[in-house]
Amino acid sequence: xxxxxxxxxxxxxxxxxxxxxxxxxxxxxxxxxxxxxxxxxxxxxxxxxxxxxxxxxxxxxxxxxxxxxxxxxxxxxxxxxxxxxxxxxxxxxxxxxxxxxxxxxxxxxxxxxxxxxxxxxxxxxxxxxxxxxxxxxxxxxxxxxxxxxxxxxxxxxxxxxxxxxxxxxxxxxxxxxxxxxxxxxxxxxxxxxxxxxxxxxxxxxxxxxxxxxxxxxxxxxxxxxxxxxxxxxxxxxxxxxxxxxxxxxxxxxxxxxxxxxxxxxxxxxxxxxxxxxxxxxxxxxxxxxxxxxxxxxxxxxxxxxxxxxxxxxxxxxxxxxxxxxxxxxxxxxxxxxxxxxxxxxxxxxxxxxxxxxxxxxxxxxxxxxxxxxxxxxxxxxxxxxxxxxxxxxxxxxxxxxxxxxxxxxxxxxxxxxxxxxxxxxxxxxxxxxxxxxxxxxxxxxxxxxxxxxxxxxxxxxxxxxxx
Amino acid sequence: xxxxxxxxxxxxxxxxxxxxxxxxxxxxxxxxxxxxxxxxxxxxxxxxxxxxxxxxxxxxxxxxxxxxxxxxxxxxxxxxxxxxxxxxxxxxxxxxxxxxxxxxxxxxxxxxxxxxxxxxxxxxxxxxxxxxxxxxxxxxxxxxxxxxxxxxxxxxxxxxxxxxxxxxxxxxxxxxxxxxxxxxxxxxxxxxxxxxxxxxxxxxxxxxxxxxxxxxxxxxxxxxxxxxxxxxxxxxxxxxxxxxxxxxxxxxxxxxxxxxxxxxxxxxxxxxxxxxxxxxxxxxxxxxxxxxxxxxxxxxxxxxxxxxxxxxxxxxxxxxxxxxxxxxxxxxxxxxxxxxxxxxxxxxxxxxxxxxxxxxxxxxxxxxxxxxxxxxxxxxxxxxxxxxxxxxxxxxxxxxxxxxxxxxxxxxxxxxxxxxxxxxxxxxxxxxxxxxxxxxxxxxxxxxxxxxxxxxxxxxxxxxxxxxxxxxxxxxxxxxxxxxxx
Numbered sequence: 001x002x003x004x005x006x007x008x009x010x011x012x013x014x015x016x017x018x019x020x021x022x023x024x025x026x027x028x029x030x031x032x033x034x035x036x037x038x039x040x041x042x043x044x045x046x047x048x049x050x051x052x053x054x055x056x057x058x059x060x061x062x063x064x065x066x067x068x069x070x071x072x073x074x075x076x077x078x079x080x081x082x083x084x085x086x087x088x089x090x091x092x093x094x095x096x097x098x099x100x101x102x103x104x105x106x107x108x109x110x111x112x113x114x115x116x117x118x119x120x121x122x123x124x125x126x127x128x129x130x131x132x133x134x135x136x137x138x139x140x141x142x143x144x145x146x147x148x149x150x151x152x153x154x155x156x157x158x159x160x161x162x163x164x165x166x167x168x169x170x171x172x173x174x175x176x177x178x179x180x181x182x183x184x185x186x187x188x189x190x191x192x193x194x195x196x197x198x199x200x201x202x203x204x205x206x207x208x209x210x211x212x213x214x215x216x217x218x219x220x221x222x223x224x225x226x227x228x229x230x231x232x233x234x235x236x237x238x239x240x241x242x243x244x245x246x247x248x249x250x251x252x253x254x255x256x257x258x259x260x261x262x263x264x265x266x267x268x269x270x271x272x273x274x275x276x277x278x279x280x281x282x283x284x285x286x287x288x289x290x291x292x293x294x295x296x297x298x299x300x301x302x303x304x305x306x307x308x309x310x311x312x313x314x315x316x317x318x319x320x321x322x323x324x325x326x327x328x329x330x331x332x333x334x335x336x337x338x339x340x341x342x343x344x345x346x347x348x349x350x351x352x353x354x355x356x357x358x359x360x361x362x363x364x365x366x367x368x369x370x371x372x373x374x375x376x377x378x379x380x381x382x383x384x385x386x387x388x389x390x391x392x393x394x395x396x397x398x399x400x401x402x403x404x405x406x407x408x409x410x411x412x413x414x415x416x417x418x419x420x421x422x423x424x425x426x427x428x429x430x431x432x433x434x435x436x437x438x439x440x441x442x443x444x445x446x447x448x449x450x451x452x453x454x455x456x457x458x459x460x461x462x463x464x465x466x467x
Numbered sequence: 468x469x470x471x472x473x474x475x476x477x478x479x480x481x482x483x484x485x486x487x488x489x490x491x492x493x494x495x496x497x498x499x500x501x502x503x504x505x506x507x508x509x510x511x512x513x514x515x516x517x518x519x520x521x522x523x524x525x526x527x528x529x530x531x532x533x534x535x536x537x538x539x540x541x542x543x544x545x546x547x548x549x550x551x552x553x554x555x556x557x558x559x560x561x562x563x564x565x566x567x568x569x570x571x572x573x574x575x576x577x578x579x580x581x582x583x584x585x586x587x588x589x590x591x592x593x594x595x596x597x598x599x600x601x602x603x604x605x606x607x608x609x610x611x612x613x614x615x616x617x618x619x620x621x622x623x624x625x626x627x628x629x630x631x632x633x634x635x636x637x638x639x640x641x642x643x644x645x646x647x648x649x650x651x652x653x654x655x656x657x658x659x660x661x662x663x664x665x666x667x668x669x670x671x672x673x674x675x676x677x678x679x680x681x682x683x684x685x686x687x688x689x690x691x692x693x694x695x696x697x698x699x700x701x702x703x704x705x706x707x708x709x710x711x712x713x714x715x716x717x718x719x720x721x722x723x724x725x726x727x728x729x730x731x732x733x734x735x736x737x738x739x740x741x742x743x744x745x746x747x748x749x750x751x752x753x754x755x756x757x758x759x760x761x762x763x764x765x766x767x768x769x770x771x772x773x774x775x776x777x778x779x780x781x782x783x784x785x786x787x788x789x790x791x792x793x794x795x796x797x798x799x800x801x802x803x804x805x806x807x808x809x810x811x812x813x814x815x816x817x818x819x820x821x822x823x824x825x826x827x828x829x830x831x832x833x834x835x836x837x838x839x840x841x842x843x844x845x846x847x848x849x850x851x852x853x854x855x856x857x858x859x860x861x862x863x864x865x866x867x868x869x870x871x872x873x874x875x876x877x878x879x880x881x882x883x884x885x886x887x888x889x890x891x892x893x894x895x896x897x898x899x900x901x902x903x904x905x906x907x908x909x910x911x912x913x914x915x916x917x918x919x920x921x922x923x924x925x926x927x928x929x930x931x932x933x934x935x936x937x938x939x940x941x942x943x944x945x946x947x948x949x950x951x952x953x
Binding site (some may be wrong): 099303 | 469471472478479480482483484485486488490491494496497498499500502503504505506508510513514516517518520521522523524525526527528529530532534538539540541542543545547548550551553554555556557558559560561562563565566568569570572573576580583584595597598599601602606618620624630631632634635636637638639640641642643644681682683684702710712713714715718719727729733735736737738739740741743744752757762773774775780781782783785786787788789790791792795798800802803804805806807808809810811812813814816817818820821824825828838839847863864865866867872875876878892893894895896922924927929930931932933934936937938941942943944945946
């Protein structure tokens with residue numbers, strides 16, 4: 001084992017101090033019936049670093065790069081070069097949850113800055129220091145809303161079908177055992193939005209919250225003002241599920257309707273996190289001030305040196321705070337069981353937001369929007385392709401295709417293009433629909449090539465690849 | 468100084484400028500008024516600010532970090548480096564499986580290796596942390612009982628020494644928690660277990676070795692008692708480093724377990740995450756595993772979702788959990804193999820027992836001196852507290868001055884004024900000896916100048932911080948010109 005420093009002499013000397021004759025005795029409290037003999041486990045033979053690195057390079061080479069037009073919850077953005085150079089420093093990478101605040105001021109200050117940036121982007125009062133990912137963040141937001149607002153003991157949350165389908169499944173996974181009813185609201189087939197009429201039948205019923213995705217899973221912008229005001233009028237809380245890059249361009253949840261959303265959450269990946277087959281990403285969660293003590297997860301606060309130590313001018317410093325909410329203090333009554341979060345990812349995100357700045361992030365959002373508009377225009381020119389929903393969109397759009405979507409996607413893959421996300425499996429009415437996305441990274445040439453490939457595939461009508 | 472205080476209107480890291488044609492096709496009601504409030508700094512200012520902040524941290528790369536139950540071992544750089552190869556990083560999670568045979572093959576093999584290491588029959592890699600693994604485990608147990616029409620199993624039994632995540636998870640899964648007594652020798656009291664177990668028992672949650680730093684010697688009997696009563700057994704894998712390659716939770720009779728890869732499998736903790744908490748299960752829980760799982764069929768690897776696993780508790784993440792973390796764990800296991808795994812536990816336990824013996828030799832009181840320590844052990848400072856008026860917290864803060872991160876303190880709660888110390892296998896004898904010298908020196912200071920401890924730390928970027936003030940008047944975000952939110 002390559003990372004153990006002990007010499008045979010060390011071992012001998014240490015056993016002597018412990019007072020046992022041989023290392024075997026270290027395990028003398030494990031019943032014999034449970035002890036494995038050497039060689040009992042069938043594991044591959046060990047590798048040295050050179051062999052291990054070669055193995056990984058061989059595997060990575062199998063993952064052939066495709067020009068990415070898929071979004072659906074993870075987005076191919078440019079990441080400024082310093083982000084991972086700095087976030088990957090050993091002092092950040094190999095520290096633990098900052099329990100000893102005085103020896104963790106680096107991590108703690110970055111987290112405090114991260115919280116400030118997320119609160120600013122979402123237009124809300126406070127943010128926690130991350131959850132696992134966007135889907136689990138929505139799960140926690142739903143639980144939080146139910147804790148905070150349980151009218152007449154009814155635990156019901158309105159969860160529109162325009163929310164990411166996997167997010168909805170994750171919400172179901174984490175709320176199922178707690179007797180929370182999730183009401184799925186249909187979407188309008190013309191606009192791809194949550195129809196206000198679908199809400200009306202709940203106006204006389206009790207519910208804890210309405211979830212509003214902005215943009216929604218189809219890329220479409222929801223009428224957030226009307227939805228927010230309707231929800232507040234009927235004494236529900238509003239949970240916004242938002243894309244953080246879009247917030248440089250779109251109105252933040254805190255300014256939706258006349259009172260603003262109460263909670264906002266979402267996937268942090270677009271803020272400097274590589275796609276990496278799905279993780280690690282991070283979830284963010286922000287809220288209004290009255291809900292702060294209902295928040296799950298770690299929260300960093302600014303404080304001062306203790307008065308009796310700091311003298312007349314105590315220095316400011318940072319510490320984990322409001323820990324009475326958390327599992328290690330509150331145990332069975334904690335707001336959540338979360339312990340490890342995605343700390344390093346939020347450090348990268350803070351760096352990303354800093355390097356992009358207000359102008360850079362806004363430009364990235366605009367470029368994504370403009371590229372997707374341009375892509376949709378190009379693809380719509382191909383006979384048989386049409387835009388599925390007649391609504392404004394941010395950086396994703398649903399297209400209807402004249403051939404089975406899976407066939408088209410397979411043919412595109414063979415041409416080096418990841419063409420989008422097939423909506424049919426999650427939306428039976430949208431079997432012929434493809435969700436496409438063009439981030440700021442997509443070039444004119446790549447979009448032109450996509451259009452040419454699609455044209456070719458659809459014109460061939462057989463959908464098979466050129467031999 | 469905060470990054471916001473370095474901000475100057477109009478300044479930017481101009482390398483991130485984009486050439487825009489400025490097309491925007493959105494109604495004004497959707498648009499934000501003005502720019503978002505992010506800092507405006509140059510690239511150098513950003514790099515310098517965050518580099519300097521990093522230098523305020525203690526970390527495994529810079530300090531001995533004997534944080535009990537957290538297994539702060541060395542994180543091999545090659546794992547970190549190769550998990551970030553371009554092929555792995557650029558792949559979209561929803562790209563076709565054909566374009567991801569590299570990453571999927573690694574994940575599949577990791578699943579298989581974890582089955583072998585834990586002795587479980589099925590594994591799902593998706594939980595993104597230990598606590599989410601626990602959630603998956605209890606949710607599966609819940610689903611199992613429900614499927615059998617066994618609706619009255621509403622209780623989780625767990626020793627009082629359990630990690631806080633155990634009862635918190637039980638709460639999230641709608642169970643109530645009953646605490647089992649622990650005997651003075653550190654083992655669970657079997658009579659207490661027998662008295663509590665019954666038709667309401669959904670499961671026993673157990674950490675073994677326990678957080679008391681000892682192996683539950685009667686674990687097989689416990690498994691029998693719980694199974695005979697119709698309950699299942701959940702294994703908290705936080706302390707797997709102590710038994711890796713030596714004995715397996717599956718062989719002990721557990722039905723569900725999680726592995727903290729950021730502990731035992733040497734992936735970095737990143738200031739609190741990301742980790743990963745794969746779950747392993749016995750035969751009867753396989754149908755309930757969280758999705759997706761990686762399968763190998765007709766010569767290729769792919770993810771299998773809920774459509775083919777109708778009894779699954781469902782997904783826990785938007786995609787496939789913390790893939791990048793799992794890749795690091797994969798290479799680590801490939802590099803160490805079985806022999807390496809057995810050496811990990813041997814030297815982790817050796818280091819803990821050596822450190823315990825040396826500290827006892829210096830007059831420190833061990834919580835369980837009659838027991839063999841596992842990979843960690845508890846020192847109780849009850850005596851020092853009484854004689855010198857210094858607390859475990861004071862000791863911890865003073866250790867920081869000596870250049871060591873502090874052990875876990877005040878956990879487990881049943882041992883007063885305790886330090887839970889876990890050296891890990893990657894520390895050398897010399898480093899352990901230096902720690903012993905520091906502890907002895909602090910003890911002398913406690914006797915002669917206790918105020919030095921009470922006012923510690925003295926050599927860190929800040930003096931001891933006021934946590935009460937932080938909680939009473941929460942200031943959770945920066946605001947121009949001061950002021951607070953909360």
